[in-house]
Amino acid sequence: MPSTLSPDTLIRDVVETHKGAEAVFAAHGLPCAGCHVSTRESIRGGAAVHNLDLAALMADLERFVADGTVPPSRRKLAGPHAPPMERQRKPGIEHVVAVMSGKGGVGKSTVTALLAVALQRRGYRVGILDADITGPSQAKLFGVTARLYKGADGKPHPPVTRTGIPLMSMNLILDNENEAVIWRGPMVSSAIKQFYGDLEWGTLDYLLVDLPPGTSDAPLTVLQALPVDGTVLVSTPQGLATMIVSKAIKLVQKLDARVMGLVENMAYFVDPSGARLEPFGPSKGVQLVVESGAPLLAQLPIDPVLAALCDEGRIEEYRSPDYDALADNFVKVLPAPEAARTRGA
Numbered sequence: 488m489p490s491t492l493s494p495d496t497l498i499r500d501v502v503e504t505h506k507g508a509e510a511v512f513a514a515h516g517l518p519c520a521g522c523h524v525s526t527r528e529s530i531r532g533g534a535a536v537h538n539l540d541l542a543a544l545m546a547d548l549e550r551f552v553a554d555g556t557v558p559p560s561r562r563k564l565a566g567p568h569a570p571p572m573e574r575q576r577k578p579g580i581e582h583v584v585a586v587m588s589g590k591g592g593v594g595k596s597t598v599t600a601l602l603a604v605a606l607q608r609r610g611y612r613v614g615i616l617d618a619d620i621t622g623p624s625q626a627k628l629f630g631v632t633a634r635l636y637k638g639a640d641g642k643p644h645p646p647v648t649r650t651g652i653p654l655m656s657m658n659l660i661l662d663n664e665n666e667a668v669i670w671r672g673p674m675v676s677s678a679i680k681q682f683y684g685d686l687e688w689g690t691l692d693y694l695l696v697d698l699p700p701g702t703s704d705a706p707l708t709v710l711q712a713l714p715v716d717g718t719v720l721v722s723t724p725q726g727l728a729t730m731i732v733s734k735a736i737k738l739v740q741k742l743d744a745r746v747m748g749l750v751e752n753m754a755y756f757v758d759p760s761g762a763r764l765e766p767f768g769p770s771k772g773v774q775l776v777v778e779s780g781a782p783l784l785a786q787l788p789i790d791p792v793l794a795a796l797c798d799e800g801r802i803e804e805y806r807s808p809d810y811d812a813l814a815d816n817f818v819k820v821l822p823a824p825e826a827a828r829t830r831g832a
């Protein structure tokens with residue numbers, strides 16, 4: 488491994504050789520350490536993809552290697568990297584992250600659930616708010632049927648999953664969970680705000696908010712009324728999904744929220760012979776990285792085992808290194824410093 492840096496050095500090699508160099512990339516608006524693309528991207532390529540000043544980035548990296556200096560943020564404080572707007576932040580909840588896509592059926596709910604499971608296994612305190620009021624799925628995925636309950640403090644608490652993840656979903660307050668919820672936009676918005684504001688979530692490092700498809704009232708409410716620190720956009724390599732996700736990226740940016748990362752779900756399938764197939768076509772990850780300026784946090788395979796566990800309400804039993812990598816990249820992009828300090832996470 489070369490000890491001197493050149494624009495053609497792989498980003499991954501830089502951060503592996505020089506501990507802490509992620510901070511230099513992050514200062515330039517390139518959360519490279521959390522980016523799946525960085526595993527094969529050079530400094531030059533990363534700068535081109537993210538439209539960065541290569542010479543300034545090289546100068547800062549060389550300075551870091553020489554004396555450990557991390558530069559101040561070189562990012563523009565507008566558009567995709569704007570800081571979260573200060574809304575009624577709820578004490579005890581460190582970060583609120585929305586999972587959306589615009590497109591239906593790409594795996595938002597599955598990714599939300601498995602990201603929560605992987606974060607919890609790493610020692611983070613995580614909760615799930617199912618903001619899909621008319622088509623909730625989180626309670627089903629986890630097999631949770633317990634209701635909202637009143638704690639000793641007299642406040643309403645969300646039920647918890649088998650492994651202890653607090654979860655709130657519309658089915659948990661319906662008398663008949665197969666009942667269709669026909670609600671107009673303002674009622675949907677008010678339910679989401681109440682789920683967030685009125686429930687006693689306890690202390691959380693991350694509250695993950697699972698959004699319904701589309702760019703209707705629910706996503707708008709979450710992005711405008713909740714103190715969202717970042718949005719994870721889920722897509723598949725299919726052209727139509729990519730097109731709709733591009734729209735969602737624009738919506739997030741218009742609302743001055745931050746796309747913190749992308750997840751390409753159903754990216755490939757490994758057949759019994761071990762061959763890697765791409766039923767939805769080649770990856771569109773780099774295209775979405777360019778459009779959003781956000782890192783690709785993971786490319787996830789189609790896995791029939793996962794689909795079966797989802798149907799059986801046993802999603803917490805699923806294990807895969809792909810979701811561990813997703814959680815690791817997620818935490819790099821949006822750290823929970825308190826958790827890292829107290830639990831060595």
Ligand SMILES: Nc1ncnc2c1ncn2[C@@H]1O[C@H](COP(=O)(O)OP(=O)(O)OP(=O)(O)O)[C@@H](O)[C@H]1O
Nearest residue numbers: 591592593594595596597700753788789790794797
């Ligand atoms: N990687 C995967 N491998 C296998 N099956 C998957 C995968 N991701 C999602 N699925 C399955 O695809 C279906 C759709 O997933 P999911 O409900 O998570 O999508 P969604 O984007 O939340 O949908 P909606 O837009 O309706 O909310 C589910 O049956 C789920 O079990």
Ligand SMILES: [Mg+2]
Nearest residue numbers: 595596619624
């Ligand atoms: Mg869903």
